[in-house]
Amino acid sequence: xxxxxxxxxxxxxxxxxxxxxxxxxxxxxxxxxxxxxxxxxxxxxxxxxxxxxxxxxxxxxxxxxxxxxxxxxxxxxxxxxxxxxxxxxxxxxxxxxxxxxxxxxxxxxxxxxxxxxxxxxxxxxxxxxxxxxxxxxxxxxxxxxxxxxxxxxxxxxxxxxxxxxxxxxxxxxxxxxxxxxxxxxxxxxxxxxxxxxxxxxxxxxxxxxxxxxxxxxxxxxxxxxxxxxxxxxxxxxxxxxxxxxxxxxxxxxxxxxxxxxxxxxxxxxxxxxxxxxxxxxxxxxxxxxxxxxxxxxxxxxxxxxxxxxxxxxxxxxxxxxxxxxxxxxxxxxxxxxxxxxxxxxxxxxxxxxxxx
Numbered sequence: 001x002x003x004x005x006x007x008x009x010x011x012x013x014x015x016x017x018x019x020x021x022x023x024x025x026x027x028x029x030x031x032x033x034x035x036x037x038x039x040x041x042x043x044x045x046x047x048x049x050x051x052x053x054x055x056x057x058x059x060x061x062x063x064x065x066x067x068x069x070x071x072x073x074x075x076x077x078x079x080x081x082x083x084x085x086x087x088x089x090x091x092x093x094x095x096x097x098x099x100x101x102x103x104x105x106x107x108x109x110x111x112x113x114x115x116x117x118x119x120x121x122x123x124x125x126x127x128x129x130x131x132x133x134x135x136x137x138x139x140x141x142x143x144x145x146x147x148x149x150x151x152x153x154x155x156x157x158x159x160x161x162x163x164x165x166x167x168x169x170x171x172x173x174x175x176x177x178x179x180x181x182x183x184x185x186x187x188x189x190x191x192x193x194x195x196x197x198x199x200x201x202x203x204x205x206x207x208x209x210x211x212x213x214x215x216x217x218x219x220x221x222x223x224x225x226x227x228x229x230x231x232x233x234x235x236x237x238x239x240x241x242x243x244x245x246x247x248x249x250x251x252x253x254x255x256x257x258x259x260x261x262x263x264x265x266x267x268x269x270x271x272x273x274x275x276x277x278x279x280x281x282x283x284x285x286x287x288x289x290x291x292x293x294x295x296x297x298x299x300x301x302x303x304x305x306x307x308x309x310x311x312x313x314x315x316x317x318x319x320x321x322x323x324x325x326x327x328x329x330x331x332x333x334x335x336x337x338x339x340x341x342x343x344x345x346x347x348x349x350x351x352x353x354x355x356x
Contacts, residue, residue: 036139184289
């Protein structure tokens, strides 16, 4: 039995006979996916990525999680090196430096839990997704971008590629953000679907751990005149429907507060009328410390890794963002060709003080 339970596979075996991952929608009688048992924290040794460390500590304390710290070394091809002459020696030296860095991070975390370190090599997004699968991580923690980085509020290519290749929930830290790592105000967009409601147990756990205020937000699209909606009669009818929807939304959010979040100290609700739903949600989280949303909404196909609203918020929000996968995976046998295995893999474990 390995540290990860029944899984004895090394990362070098990922993709060799890997089972097919079939999507199962969350909602109705399906259980909400668990979160926080195992956090995979991605660090590239940049100052931008180190913002993840404090967030990982706060998440681990909230959920009682175990952590794996992951560093991905670039391959020789990525660095333009000769694949034979430099590969083995460079790998050994760079691995040693990366391990020393991760062990120092372990010491700085100061958590009463075991923290595992992993060093691998290859394309970052591919290796992160492979590690998340192999280690059965239920949350990947990474920075929105490395260095040099764009202005706060945008995410780099690695985040998009990881989202596209894995159905693991993701916490995106924002280098340069003024939000506190112990959130005091959590914003939760809801569209009335079971998918978005599946975020509420996680929100409740975070709010309880940090004594945070929760803001539940629903946006009603404000009708605007177009070539298809231009007569006064049609506009009046559309606005009457929006009025009724807003009243229903107020009742809906109040019901969620009373039935699902009644044990929390402070839960507020907000129904916003705006012609641009995504922009209204962005404005709602302007003063938040954390945005929690599901990857899909009521109208988004679960075959997509991320819905349109979620994608826009992830790209444009200026606060740390927790994207919860509202689909879970089951495994069946498959004869599909496997993805390429990583170049090499090394792991180590740092026991906590007084631990096993």
